[in-house]
Amino acid sequence: MTTTSNQGAAPTRREDLLARLAQDGTWDLVVVGGGATGLGVAVDAAARGLRVLLLESHDFAKGTSSRATKLVHGGVRYLAQGNVALVREALQERTTLLKNAPHLAQPLAFVMPSYKVWETPFYGVGLKMYDALAGSAGLGRTEFLSRRQTLACLPTALPQGLKGGVKYWDGQFDDARLALALARTAAAHGALLVNYCPVTTLTYRDGKLSGLACRDTETGREYAVRATCVVNATGVWVDELRRQDAEALKRTVRPIVAPSQGVHAVVDREFLPGSHALMVPKTADGRVLFGVPWMGKLILGTTDTPRGDSPREPRPFREELDFILGESARYLVRAPRREDIRSLWVGLRPLVKPGGDDGEPTKAISREHTVLVSRSGLVTVTGGKWTTYRAMAEDVLEKCFEARLVARRPAGVTANLPLVGAPSTGALATSISAPPGLHLYGTEAAEVASLRGSDRHLGGGLTAAMVRFAARHEYARTVEDVLGRRLRLLFTDAALAAQLAAEVGALLQAETGVDPQAAAFRDLAASYLRMPA
Structure with a gap:
């Protein structure tokens, strides 16, 4: 029996969770991975009435999903790449997320300062297209700003050579707390979620995936799990489970993830006070620079650097930090220095490799997600971004239905499903820019x-x-x-x-x-x- 997502805080005693895990029976869907994608799948499936188990090897959102730039956005730069369909979907999902979790996501005004005469009309026209694609899901109207208006929005922007700017709207959120809200919402609908419980082996019957074994890292106890369908939603690490699946069938698979590293430097708000974010769409080397107010601080970033490995705690390369601080100095009166940094953290993006060229720069790789079903029935999902997690989950469930791994259920309900902590109706005023509270x-x-x-x-x-x-x-x-x-x-x-x-x-x-x-x-x-x- 499912419950509503706002009936109060349910206890999460580990003893109770493990007791449920030990019970005999077959799960309709087992999700491996407790990041944005896996949690989204768990919520969607549980809300449709499926018997759902989610296993996470570390903590929920330990990897990429707690290390985002904290933006709920359609993707202005993806529009420049001509990916209109991705932008349109993301803009619609942006509004859905802000509606379903208003305590964790809110609109945020961005300003692009112009230091060349052509920049304001050029970027302004593009952002007007952004507004048009959003339609009724828009968060605010794009405005052309004078030099004085730009400085009023960005008080510490470099005034020398400033011509004006463009103001537009996107969203901001708390990524790790949103992941937690998804976990608790799935649990409120009957799903079992267990963190610190890695999958150790996959199990098969007649060449088809029939379940898995997992281990509680606190006690070392092993659990055997039977499943009708297993979803591999381990983000940048999906190829590890894909290889295990292929080896069991005496096959080989080609890796599909091209990890890309994004670095974020956090400094005090005095470097950019006010309620507006800074956005530079094209820096000296073509990358994007953000200055985003968040939790009483300012996030500066981000980079887009390919990596050949996928560490759990990636660290920045020197040239990445030099890029962030150097580009900040081109746009701020007083630029932060290394000693001003309060926290420096890195996220790995699970970008899907293009079919032909493994050496393609990661900033050129599409942010669209991919869903694959192996011969054994392992369903793998990777790619995408936080903003579209809900649409990705719907796509995963549809692939599970099409492959007849799960009996088809009624259409998903998550487009209008408030997450734990959200009011059932109406808006809840919040401010992600403010210090924690x-x-x-x-x-x-x-x-x-x-x-x-x-x-x-x-x-x-x-x-x-x-x-x-x-x-x-x-x-x-x-x-x-x-x-x-x-x-x-x-x-x-x-x-x-x-x-x-x-x-x-x-x-x-x-x-x-x-x-x-x-x-x-x-x-x-x-x-x-x-x-x-």
Whole structure:
């Protein structure tokens, strides 16, 4: 029996989750991977009434899905590439996301400053097309700005040579908390989600995938899982499971993912105060530069650099940081320096390789997603972007139905499904640009505020009650889970996060009874402040 997504915070006691995992029976759908794509599939399938299990090897959104530029967007640069269909879909999905999670996503105004006479009309016309594609899903009207108006929006923009600018609208969100809201929404509809439970082997019957084995990393216990359908949604790591599937069938597969690295440097808001974001569509080498207000700080980025490997904690290359700081100096009166960086983090994008040229630059590779079904029945999905996670999930389910791996169900309902914390009707005022606070909990804010420790402030806008809520209702097991993805301090002020590790760890251990790995977190936080040589 399914439930609504807003009936209050459901407990996430690990003992209960593992007890359900140990129960005999066959799951309609097992999703491997707890990032944006896998969680989206779990929500869609569970909301249709399927019996759903999702397994994540680390924490939900541990990889790419917590390291985005925090933008819900149609993709202005994709429009320049001529990919109108992708932009139109993303613009529609942008509005759907803002409607279904208004506590975690909001409209954000961007300004493109013009330092050449032709830039304002050139980019302005393109952005008017962007508005036209959005239609009724538009968030605001594109405006041509004078020099004075541009400086009013971007007070610290370099005034020398400034001709004017263009203002347009896109969306902003909290990626890791949105992933968590998806996990909890899927659970509210009957799905079982277990983090820190990697898949160890795939199992087969008569050459067809029939299930898998997984292991709880805390106890080491193995679980055998039977499944009608298995979806590989492990993002940049999908080729690992594809290879395992191919080897079981004595076949080979060609890798389909071309990892691309995006670096983000976080600095204080004084470098670009105000409520507008900076967007430079074409820097010296053709890349895009963003300056985005988020959680009381400013995110500068991003790069698009190919990688031949896929580490869990990628670090920036020197030339990437030099690019971000160097380009910022071309547009800001006072440019940040290395010592001004509060947190430096990297996300790997799972771009799908083009059919012909493995050496194609990643910035030229389409951001569209791909769904493949192997001979054994393993369904793999990769590519795409956060904004279109819901549409991707619908596509995955449709492929599962077409391959007769799952009995067809009624059409999906997620286009009008408020996520956990969202009001059932009407808008909820929020501000992702503001420092962390109870507004991120939406309709659950009162419940968090009522917990013991709500008046015990830890620093950075965090309270002891927030840590307790994360342990009891948000699947948190480690200090990194709490300070990295539940409360986001690792991504905004790594030094402060390290200082709070022991206190957060003590609170967490009191709730869970397990080692919260505070020392390991301090080492991780130090790496977010380590500048590339």
